[in-house]
Amino acid sequence: GENVEQHPSTLSVQEGDSAVIKCTYSDSASNYFPWYKQELGKGPQLIIDIRSNVGEKKDQRIAVTLNKTAKHFSLHITETQPEDSAVYFCAAGPGNQFYFGTGTSLTVIP
Amino acid sequence: DSGVTQTPKHLITATGQRVTLRCSPRSGDLSVYWYQQSLDQGLQFLIQYYNGEERAKGNILERFSAQQFPDLHSELNLSSLELGDSALYFCASSVGGVEEKLFFGSGTQLSVL
Numbered sequence: 001g002e003n004v005e006q007h008p009s010t011l012s013v014q015e016g017d018s019a020v021i022k023c024t025y026s027d028s029a030s031n032y033f034p035w036y037k038q039e040l041g042k043g044p045q046l047i048i049d050i051r052s053n054v055g056e057k058k059d060q061r062i063a064v065t066l067n068k069t070a071k072h073f074s075l076h077i078t079e080t081q082p083e084d085s086a087v088y089f090c091a092a093g094p095g096n097q098f099y100f101g102t103g104t105s106l107t108v109i110p
Numbered sequence: 111d112s113g114v115t116q117t118p119k120h121l122i123t124a125t126g127q128r129v130t131l132r133c134s135p136r137s138g139d140l141s142v143y144w145y146q147q148s149l150d151q152g153l154q155f156l157i158q159y160y161n162g163e164e165r166a167k168g169n170i171l172e173r174f175s176a177q178q179f180p181d182l183h184s185e186l187n188l189s190s191l192e193l194g195d196s197a198l199y200f201c202a203s204s205v206g207g208v209e210e211k212l213f214f215g216s217g218t219q220l221s222v223l
Contacts, residue, residue: 032210043112043200043214044153089153097166098210100145100153 002027006101021104023090024072030092033073038087080108114215122221128189131218135203142184148197196222
């Protein structure tokens with residue numbers, strides 16, 4: 001099955017700086033790569049996703065890039081704000097059955 | 111609020127016992143997914159149901175079973191519980207069987223003592 005690795009496990013940035021989280025996947029059949037944000041006491045919430053036929057996608061301060069050849073994808077958050085503090089999970093998979101990375105705990109320091 | 115409802119929020123039980131977790135998907139969603147989240151294993155996909163039928167199976171133990179009812183709510187049954195089953199169990203739903211956008215509930219925290 002798919003194996004998704006995520007780095008770093010923890011990340012602290014100053015407010016206003018950028019944050020980058022990286023993931024790699026193993027299964028070349030994976031064609032869908034969502035990113036989820038999980039706040040304390042809540043379930044994961046989809047924040048952005050990208051499909052294998054697209055190299056980059058942006059939504060306001062959040063962007064995701066995908067390199068199919070290297071089998072890695074990244075989440076970029078610009079102009080970070082304290083409310084961005086949460087655990088972020090990447091995932092990869094063919095369609096509806098996808099596998100999650102181990103998560104990155106992001107702390108934005110005011 | 112994702113629209114996915116999970117009950118109970120917390121469950122404390124003893125080893126060897128059996129529990130049932132319940133999930134009501136978002137209105138209109140036909141698929142329900144169950145995930146287990148533990149500190150050492152992260153988010154693990156357990157099983158998916160689509161319109162009452164099992165669609166995909168992940169790392170679900172034989173002691174665990176699930177079903178989706180005609181009204182589309184789902185139940186996850188965990189039996190012969192062990193200490194290692196203590197985890198946060200999430201339910202998610204999506205519109206269709208291959209619709210990738212999942213909406214997660216707030217989870218059920220299971221503690222096995």
